[in-house]
Amino acid sequence: MSDYKAFRVELADKVAHVTINRPEKVNAMNADFWSEIIEIFRWVDATDEVRVVVLSGAGKHFSSGIDLMLLAQVGSQLGKDVGRNAETLRRKILELQGSFNAVDQCRKPVLAAIQGYCLGGAIDLIAACDMRYSTVDAQFSIKEIDIGMAADVGTLQRLPRIIGDGMMRELAYTGRTIDGEEARRIGLVNRTFGDASALLDGVMEIAWEIAAKSPIAVRGTKEMIRYMRDHRVDDGLEYVATWNAAMLQSADLRVAMAAHMSKQKPEFAD
Incomplete structure (x- = not known):
């Protein structure tokens, strides 16, 4: 800074x-x-x-x-x-x-x-x-x-x-x-x-x-919301499918699911 x-x-x-x-x-x-x-x-x-x-x-x-x-x-x-x-x-x-x-x-x-x-x-x-x-x-x-x-x-x-x-x-x-x-x-x-x-x-x-949430999940959520301002619903559904085809492979998903099942607070990498 x-x-x-x-x-x-x-x-x-x-x-x-x-x-x-x-x-x-x-x-x-x-x-x-x-x-x-x-x-x-x-x-x-x-x-x-x-x-x-x-x-x-x-x-x-x-x-x-x-x-x-x-x-x-x-x-x-x-x-x-x-x-x-x-x-x-x-x-x-x-x-x-x-x-x-x-x-x-x-x-x-x-x-x-x-x-x-x-x-x-x-x-x-x-x-x-x-x-x-x-x-x-x-x-x-x-x-x-x-x-x-x-x-x-x-x-x-x-x-x-x-x-x-x-x-x-x-x-x-x-x-x-x-x-x-x-x-x-x-x-x-x-x-x-x-x-x-x-x-x-x-x-x-x-x-x-x-x-405290997954930065990958927050980033994807914001991008989908922003995208939908100027596109039709079917365009947005197509975009999120393509986006998540990559992002669902993130370690954040496994960390979040394991924490949920064990009732622990997840810790995500930057």
Whole structure:
């Protein structure tokens, strides 16, 4: 692990805890954030010792979204030619999308622990995670509509599969803020906790439970779920049959079955 400007990264008990670490700026997503998150998730993917990721924000808030200074910097690069401006903006948007694609495409499960503000670009980020958990008083909002733009880094593409099309449209069109309890009711978060400390403890417990499972089985399960977003049921059945034709030969299967029969806790290799 390297030293990061926008993040703090710790690894313990097979769980990587990735913390957005700009609390004095409400964890706004600056230029360092967008480049470093790709580096971090490449490291996660390449490090067998990491089995699960917990993503959180330092201080009182998860994240207030994209840093407005970054938007100003992009604006300063624009000139008088509409075509060249469009090309510059398109490249920048695709670059930012790539940062959250790195989270979505990570081979390991990513659990978001959310307290305080989760606004704008932060919704794009948590939509790329496997599961989301929050405090009861967390505040969620698709804020882009209030600054005169459409969300463009994944919210409108990923959120309908999480909370349904109609609810996503309501939140995206109105920009209204919902709290943790409403987020739980609509399925945006799996569970709520009383405060930030209980939240992190609870999410870590879930992460450790997943980390104790066969990493081969977890990897296959995540890949099948991700594959099914864009394919028919029969395509998914064909894919899992081919996948498991190889993966069922893993030693993890024998270890898991022996542990189950002997009522022991299995220990899996990285």
